[in-house]
Amino acid sequence: MTRWLGHRLLQAALTFAASLLLLFVLMRATPGDPLARLEGDTPLAPGEVELLRERYGLDQPMGRQLAAYLAGVVQGDLGVSIGHYPLSVGSLLRDRLPATLLLGGTVLLVNFTLGIWLGVLQARHRGRRLDRWLTHLSLAGYSMPSFWLGLVLISVVSLRWRLLPAAQMVDPLLPADAGTLTRMLDVARHLVLPALTLSVVTLAGTMRYQRAAMLQVLRQDFIRAARARGLTDRQVIWRHAWRNAVFPVLTLLGLWLPILVTGSVFVEYVFNWPGLGSLAAEAISTRDYPVLMGTAILATGFVVLGNLLTDVGYLLLDPRVRDP
């Protein structure tokens, strides 16, 4: 197992390094000068552009830029943002990461608790009215564009009913001396609509995966045997069937782990959620290379990590993988 893990870690590191190189080259190859838009339509003075090129190392050949960047990455220095000068990319990512983790984490939590439960429920009631309704509802949610659903929720829940805030992560007027509970409740109020928007459009995937996996397992002989032994329905479903039907959903969790970092660009924009998704979108539109690289590295890291954790999860949970 140690050997397998070492091999897998090496694979992950190589994937990460290759992605890093590819990202760097692709970003530099993309047309558009990052310094061309610093003053809107009014160009900067030529002297100023030269100063900025020097500051960001953009006056150097690409090979030298890459070497300098890699040397920085090794030391944990991801450079200085062009659009947010003089803030470092590291500090920007640190500022934005908690908001994204909170939103993405909540969505994953909803998906992999409610989604699994609903998927199991559908499998138990296969072909009946409840199954059909849940299928229709989840697919309707799946087919909705997230930004559109977000705008509808804002329009109805925030602006018409005035139940929840339309945007932001915290109340900007919250007193500096507000207690922890007040702050948590405030964040929770702001979290409801963006998390609901993302959950509604992604829940169907988990439900469908879980339903299909459960139906396959429920047809197996050992389930029939469990029922024959007089186990209750709850015991059969959760202790025997679900444990065997969780693997496809585990794969899905690995694939969706990057949501924690990338979040949803549209949802973050619509709800003015101060996360990494909106930071990345802004960096793309302004060609803020250092920030783009920083967010891309983080996202790549989570993709690689997600896949690694899925493989490790399989290894730990499924004896067939351990002893082929």
Add this chain to the structure above:
Amino acid sequence: MRRSAPVLTLVLLACSAPLPGQSDRGTAVIVVGQEATLPVPTLISGRANQDVADLLFLRLMRLGPGLVTAGDRDFVPELARSVTRRDSLTLAFDLDPQARWHDGTPVTARDVLFTFGRARDPAIDPSRALLLRHVASVTAEGERTVVVRFSRVYGEQLYDAAWHVQPLPAHLLDTIPPDRLATAAYAQRPVGNGAYRFVRRDPGRQLELAGVEGFYLGAPKIDRVLFLLARDPEAQVNLILDGTGDAMENVSPAANIARVRDRAEYRVIPVPTFTVGYLLFNQRAYGDRGRPHPVLADVTVRRALAMALDRATMVRAAFGEFGQVAEGPVAQLHWIRDPSARAVTHDPRQAAALLEQAGWRDSDGDGVRDRRGVPLSLRLNYPGTSAVRASLAAQAQAQWRTIGVRVELVRLDGPVWAERRGKGEFDIDFSSASLDPSPAGLVQSWSCAGRAGSNVAGYCNPAVDSLLERALLERRDPRRLWREALRALTDDAPAVFLYAPANAAAVHRRFAGVTIRPESWWSALRQWRVTPGRQIARDLRR
């Protein structure tokens, strides 16, 4: 010194003193689309930083209500309580002895000299150094008098000296090397001398300022200001509609104006801007500045293209009551603008005749004119981020088609559009310039000398150059000369000057004494107050 003529600020509610027991103090939450990351003079880049810096730092003098940048009359004292013209090359500023930095230290001539030293150094602030190139020397006479000498006689001496420099505190900064200032602790918590002091900034979210008690030009009644960041225009409007925000600079897109107007708590105020939008004709070949443009180098063709567009209808469709047709490269607010000027009239028939005259005929009946086998076909570049420009570009394309001109619309990502514009890789470019209050910037964009810089279309007419230069130097009646230069310029049709818009500012109705200065949006905030009896929870929280 103060001119009473054209009122460019909007005073929306007259004064009414608060009754005993009632307060007119309050908090303003301003929703903004760009983040102020470095609101420190000499480091400033972008409008967001300048808007915040204008609350933290005063100038020697600010522009008066007429926004006239030439001459010495239309200026209002700030750090300097008066200015004396000693001769045609020398101005002496008398600093107000009450002026203080937020740490309590008096503002002195040393601070002004220190800042001029940095602002005039091209290695520190190249853009500002260029603006101050005619300043020959800045010296102090005692603690309170600053003498500025110029190297040439011209109309905007006072404007250059008073407007482009916001003094920095020498006692806090003289030990910090200029190239370290941006990363120094001071830049993250600047100490200024204005009506507001810096409180805190949550990167990516908000920035908070507080009113300075006992501010010598009048303590602000709005004593807490929060700039709330929302990059998406839709999210900005939602923050107003759900009551989080109190004010925003420009409600957009136009459909949202009605939504804000439907809310009884808010008013929408048209505020003219220094912006002008135009379809710029490249005088040089696409991507090759060594050759003239095969079609657009001909002034007859350019005039025909300008004449073919129904600009009034286009501007009305795009901006409604918030836009005017631009008659030249000047915005609604420029003091040199001639409201009665009509540079180009809409006449498609005459436009077609001009094209015939230039040899462009539809010889093969395909609806597109041609000459010597080459079709009259042009590419129009525009940034995809601007919905207004996208809509106007489509209208222009349709109207040009009616006179036999084929125009391909090229929608580009912002940085790509800017890059192509800078390299001259366009036939027609949909430009929108946010200009300085001074018309001097026109020289850079429309003179032969400007071809090395912002004159990206390579337009050059020595006669226009000469008129612009005379207007710059004139001190007695510069308006007449500027208008003459503009007439000569628009006659050449280097562009179709399309729109000069106003912003649709949204402001909560509880505020009185609301003044919005177009040259510096929130700089009059200290004159705002809350109508007594109309305070809401955030105004009472101290």
